[in-house]
Amino acid sequence: MHDFEAVIGVEVHAELETQSKMFCSCQVLDVTRAEPNTAVCPVCTGMPGVLPVVNRLAVEYALRVALALQCQVAPVSVFARKNYFYPDLPKGYQISQYEYPLARHGRLLILTTTGERAIGIRRVHLEEDTGKLTHVNQEGQTYSLVDLNRAGIPLLEIVTEPDLQTAEEVRAYAVALRSVLRYLGVNSGDMQKGVLRIEPNISVRRQGSQEFGTRVEIKNLNSFRALERSVAYEIQRQIETLQNGGRIIQETLGWDEGRGVTVTQRVKEQEDDYRYFPEPDLPPLTIEPVWIEQIRQGMPELPVAKYQRFQQQYGLGPYDAEVLTAEKEVADYFEQVLAAAPQASPKVVANWITGELFGLLNQAGQDIATVQISPQALGELIQLVVRAEINQNSAKLVLEEMFTSGEPAARIVVARNLTQISDPDQIADLVSQVLRDNPTQVEAYLGGKEPVLKWLFGRVMQAARGRANPQVIQGELERQLAEMKQG
C-alpha cells in the first residue's frame, strides 16, 4: 500500500458577505433563515431585459483575498457566461470568469504536524451564486421549491494546484483559508450554512508516476471533520480499488456522515460542456494599480504573519501562537488583555484566555465576539493575581462571575470578600490552629509521611475560606512543622 500516493486539489467557493449582491442591489442575507424569495429583484431572477452591473465592493473583497494569497492580479479580467439549464439558475447561465480570471499564481502557507508547507493557488475568480432548491415529497407528491435569495450573491472561487497529499493537509488548508477569509472580513467561514464550500478533488497514483489518476470530487461537506474524514476514506478506497484490480470512475461524491463512507452523486461520463463565452453585458474588468495599492495598504496582518510574530514578540510556543491567531478576534483580544495587564507575562495571559476563558465560552456555546468580559476587565483580573491581591482559585471564581454578570473583578472581589490574606501573623495563627486541631496528621507527617503536608495545606486554606496566599501558607506550614520536629 505504501507505493501509492494521493494527489489532491481543492476548489473552494466562498460567498462574499457584501451588503448587496454581485450584479444587483438586492440585500445579501442569511439564506438559511430568511423567508424564501424576499431578497430578489428582476435582475437576480433573470427577468427578460435586465442587465448585470458589477458590485465594486465584491471586487474589492476578491482583491483582498487575492492579495492575501499572494496572487498576481490580472490588470484586465473578463466575465464569461457558463451555460447550463437548471431551475436554480434563473438566466440559464451563470456569470463567472473563465479564460481570464481575476488572479492567478498564489500560495497559502499551511501548518501540519510535519511542519509548514506552501500550497499553490492556481486561480481566484469572481462569479455569482445560484438559487437553492428544496425537494419536497409530501403525501405522494414530489416537487421542488425554488428560493432565489441566494441567486446572485457574490461568490469567490479559489482553486489550488494539485499540491495536497493527505487528509490532514486538506484540513489544514481549509482551516488556513477559512482563517484568512475571516481575517479579511469577507466571509464568516460558516460551512454549516454553506457560506464556505470546500470541495476536494482526489486521485491516487503509484509513487513516482508523473501521470494523474482518475479524479473524483467530493461535494456538500459541511464541516472540517467531514472534509478530513471523507478525504481519508476516499484515498483509502481508491488505493484498495486499484490494488484489487478495480478502476476509478470519474464522479461527484457526497459524504455519508453516519456510515462514514462516500456515496455517488453524479457520474460524469464526459466533461461537461458549458459553452463559456465572454459576457457581452459587462465590459472587461479593469483593475487600476492604484486601487490594488490602496487595498494592500488597508490589509490587516494575516494569520501566518501574526502566528510568527506572536512567537517572536511574546515568546509563545507554536501551539499557543496557533490557537491565539486562528481567529483575528482572539488575537486582538489577547493583545488588548496583555496591554491591560502589563505586569503579567504573555504566557500567563495566553493561559487565561485559551484555558479559563475558552472553557467558559465552550460551556456557554458562545464565542469571543459576544463575551461580556472586555479585554480590559480580564486584564484587571489578571493584574490582581499577579499583584497577589487574590489567589488563582479565587480568580477563577471571579472570572466565572464576571462571565455571567459582566461586573468588574474588583467589585466582585470586594462583594465576595475574596481579598487574599497575605499577612504572615494572620496566617501563622491559622496554621497553628490547624496543627493543634489535627495532632494525628501532624504525628504522621513528623513520622515521615510527607504527603500529609498537602492535606494540612488544604485545611489551612479551608480555614481561610480559600483567600489565603498559598505561598505564605506553604512557608508558614513548613516553618512551624520544622520547629515542632526540632522541639
Added chain:
Amino acid sequence: MSGLIDLSLVQAVQALRKGDISSRLLIEAYLERINQLDAKLHAFLAIAPEKALAQAEAADRRLQAWRRHPEEPLPALLGIPVAVKDVLCVAGMPCTCGSRILEEFYPPFHATVVERLLSAGAIILGKTNTDEFAMGSSTENSAYGVTHNPWDLERVPGGSSGGSAAAVAARLALVALGTDTGGSVRQPASFCGVTGIKPTYGRVSRYGLVAYGSSLDVVGVLGRDVQDVASVFSQIAGYDTKDATTLDLPVPGMNVGEQADLSGLRVGVPEEYFIPGMQAEVEEVVRQAIHMLEKLGAQLKPVSMPHTRYALPVYYIVAPAEASANLARYDGIRYGPRVPAQTLWGVFRQTRGQKFGPEVKRRIMLGTYALSAGYYEAYYGQAQKVRTLIKQDFDAAFKDVDVIAAPVAPTTAFKIGGHGDDPLSMYLEDVFTLPANLAGVPGLAFPVGFDQQGLPVGMQLMGPHFREELLFRTAFTYQRATEWHKNTPEMVA
C-alpha cells in the same frame, strides 16, 4: 381633425406649447387612426388607450399651467404620442417579443429608454409588432402575425422593427422606438419610407430591452424626418448606471442647425456596398442621393471596406451564440407559459419546443453549435477576430472621410412570403446593415426616392462612434433640400 396627424413631432411640440392643439386631441387622433387602420396593417400588438388619454389630460393640465408660467421648464416631449417596439419593457403593458413563450408576460419595470421617454412627457400608445425576439427582417417571424407595409399591403414592412416603421409611415404613431441588432431599425425604415437611427453601441441604455444579441443590440428611433428622430434620440441617449456597456459621454444637443450646405464634409462611398444582384433601381436611387450630397457641397471619396462581405457569416455566429444564452432563461419556471410534463427536463423541452418559433430555434441551435467544445475556436473565436477586422475597416475609412453613405438594403420591400422558407435568402436582406452593428458605429437611414413600383428606397449614413450629430446634420441638410421624406402612402392621404 386630419390636420393633427400631419404635424411632425417638432411642429406638434410647438403647437402644444402655443395651445393651438391639445394633447388629448392629438392622442385621440392617433388612437382613431389605429382603430381605423390597424386591422389592415397589424402594426400593434397591444394598445393602451385609457392610459394614454389619462396621460394626455395630465399633459394638457401641465401645459396650461406652463402657459401661465412660461419661465418654468417643460419636459421636451410633453403630450407627444409614441409607439414602442414590443421587445422593450413597459411596466403595466404586456411584452411578448413577438413570441408565444412570453405570451401575457407583464414586465414589472420600465426599460430605461421608456423611463426617459415618460419623464420627457411622452405618451405611449402601445407596443408594436416585431419578428420573434427581433430575429428577422420582415416581421413574418412574429408569432402574432405579419405586419403589412403601408405602401403596399401585400408587402412586408421590413423587420424586425416592422411594426414601428409601419406605424410611423401610416401615421398610427408620431414616432416610435425600435431596436437594431443587424439592421432592424434601418431596413424597415427604408422599406416604409421613414427615417431611423441606429445609435452607437453604448450610446443608449439596453436595460429593459429584451436581449437578442447583446453585443449588437441597440435601441433606436423611427420618425418622419431627421428632426423628429433627433429630438427623441436626445431624450433617450446617455449613460445609464443600469447598463455597464453605456459610456459616460455627454449627449450633444441635437439642434441640427442652420448649416445651409455640406461644404467641408467628406462623404465616403464604399464600393463593397454596391454589389451584383442588388435591385438596380436601389443602386440608382442611392447613387443619385449621394450625388445630391455632393451638390449640397460634400466632397465624395471612394473608400475601401474589404471585410464587408464577411459581416454576414460573422453576424450569424456572434448573434446566435449570444442569443443561445440570452434565450436560455425562457424555461417555463418563473414566468411565461409552462407546458406541463412528467420531468423537469420534460418541462424545459416541451415549453421551449412548443413556444419558440422555427427561426428562434434555428438561431439557438446555430449559436449553441458555434459555442460547443471543439467548435468554439473555429466559429466563435474566428468570428470575433474577423469582427475586429470589420471594425478596423471603419476605423481606417474614418481617417479619410467624415461619414459613409451606402444603401440600406439590396432591395425595396418584398412580398409577404417572398423569401418562402429560405432563411439564407432572407439573411441577405441585412448585408448592408450588419457591418455597422458589428463595428458598433451609428447608422441613420432615410428615404431618398422610390423604385418603379412606388416603393420607398432608403440610404444610410454611417459615422464614427458617438458622432450621431454628424449623421443628423448631414441628413437634415439633405431633407431640407429634398421632398422624399414628405411622401406618404395612399392610406395617409
